[in-house]
Amino acid sequence: MFVTLSCGDNVARKIVLTSGKGGVGKTTICANLGVRLANLGFRVALVDVDIGLNNLDVIMGVENKVLFDLSDVISAKCRVRQALIQDSRYPSLYILPSAHTSGGADISEENVKNVIDMLDPNFDYILIDCPAGVDKGFHRAVFSANEALVVVTPHISSIRDADKVLTILSSYNLFSTGLVVNRVRGDLLLSGEMISVEKISELLGVKIVGVIPDDDEVSTLSTLGAFSLNSTGTRAFSLLAENVHNGTRKVYDCTLKYRGFMGALRRSIKKRV
Ligand SMILES: Nc1ncnc2c1ncn2[C@@H]1O[C@H](COP(=O)(O)OP(=O)(O)OP(=O)(O)O)[C@@H](O)[C@H]1O
Ligand SMILES: [Mg+2]
Numbered sequence: 218m219f220v221t222l223s224c225g226d227n228v229a230r231k232i233v234l235t236s237g238k239g240g241v242g243k244t245t246i247c248a249n250l251g252v253r254l255a256n257l258g259f260r261v262a263l264v265d266v267d268i269g270l271n272n273l274d275v276i277m278g279v280e281n282k283v284l285f286d287l288s289d290v291i292s293a294k295c296r297v298r299q300a301l302i303q304d305s306r307y308p309s310l311y312i313l314p315s316a317h318t319s320g321g322a323d324i325s326e327e328n329v330k331n332v333i334d335m336l337d338p339n340f341d342y343i344l345i346d347c348p349a350g351v352d353k354g355f356h357r358a359v360f361s362a363n364e365a366l367v368v369v370t371p372h373i374s375s376i377r378d379a380d381k382v383l384t385i386l387s388s389y390n391l392f393s394t395g396l397v398v399n400r401v402r403g404d405l406l407l408s409g410e411m412i413s414v415e416k417i418s419e420l421l422g423v424k425i426v427g428v429i430p431d432d433d434e435v436s437t438l439s440t441l442g443a444f445s446l447n448s449t450g451t452r453a454f455s456l457l458a459e460n461v462h463n464g465t466r467k468v469y470d471c472t473l474k475y476r477g478f479m480g481a482l483r484r485s486i487k488k489r490v
Pocket of ligand 2: 244
C-alpha cells in the first residue's frame with residue numbers, strides 16, 4: 218500500500234548523498250539513514266539515481282521485488298507509485314530503484330526532478346543516492362535536491378574529492394550542506410594514526426552531521442542485502458538521523474569502545490589482526 222496521499226501541501230526535505238570519490242559509503246549511508254528516519258516515524262523515499270548500477274535495492278534487500286524502475290517512470294511505462302517498493306520492516310519507507318538496464322545517457326536532470334516532484338507531496342524525506350564522479354550523473358542527482366550530505370572517509374584522496382565536490386555544490390542553491398565522516402577507526406584516532414573528524418571539518422569548512430565507525434557488520438550485512446536493525450552501527454546512524462532532523466549536533470564517538478582497560482585490550486587485539 219502506498220503512503221496516504223496528501224493534498225499536496227507537504228514539502229519533503231530532498232537530501233542528496235554525494236562524495237565525488239567512489240566507494241566511500243554513499244549508498245550504505247543513504248540506506249541506513251533512511252531506515253533510522255523511518256524508525257523515527259517519518260515517511261521516507263530512497264531514490265537511486267546511480268543509473269545502471271542498482272546498488273540501493275540490493276543493499277535494502279529488495280532487488281527481487283523490482284518490477285519497474287526510475288527509467289520506466291520517466292518513460293511513462295508506469296506510474297511512480299507502481300515503481301516504489303515498500304520496505305517490509307518499516308511501512309513508511311520506500312525505495313525507488315534506479316534504471317537497471319539503461320546507461321542513463323537519455324535521462325536528463327529535469328526527468329529526474331519531475332519524478333522527485335511527484336514524490337514530494339507524499340514524503341517527509343527524499344534521500345537521493347548519487348553516483349561517484351562529478352559528471353552528468355552527479356548533476357542529475359544534485360539538481361533535484363535542496364540539501365546535500367557529503368560523505369567522506371578519513372583518507373586524503375576522499376577529502377580532496379570532497380573538497381572538489383563542495384566547490385561544485387556551491388554553484389547550486391542548496392539550503393544546507395553537511396559532512397558525514399564514514400569508516401572512522403576509534404583505535405587509530407586514539408593512537409594518532411588517523412585524521413580527526415574535527416580536522417576534516419576544519420579543512421573542508423563544513424559542519425559534521427554524522428560520524429560512522431568502520432564496522433565489519435555494516436559491510437557484511439550490506440553486502441548480503443540483510444541490513445540488521447541491531448547492528449553495532451545503529452547508534453551512529455540513529456545519531457545521524459536525529460542530527461539531520463533536529464540539528465542536535467551530537468555525533469557518534471568512535472573512540473569510546475577503545476577507552477579504559479577493556480578499550481586498551483581491544484586496541485591491542487585489533488593491532489595484532
Ligand atoms: N562504515 C562502514 N564500515 C565498513 N564497511 C563499510 C562502511 N560503509 C561502507 N562500507 C562498505 O564499503 C563498500 C562501499 O560502500 P557503498 O557501496 O555504500 O559506497 P558508495 O559510495 O555508494 O559506492 P559507489 O561510489 O560505487 O556508489 C561496501 O562494501 C560497504 O559495505
Ligand atoms: Mg553507491
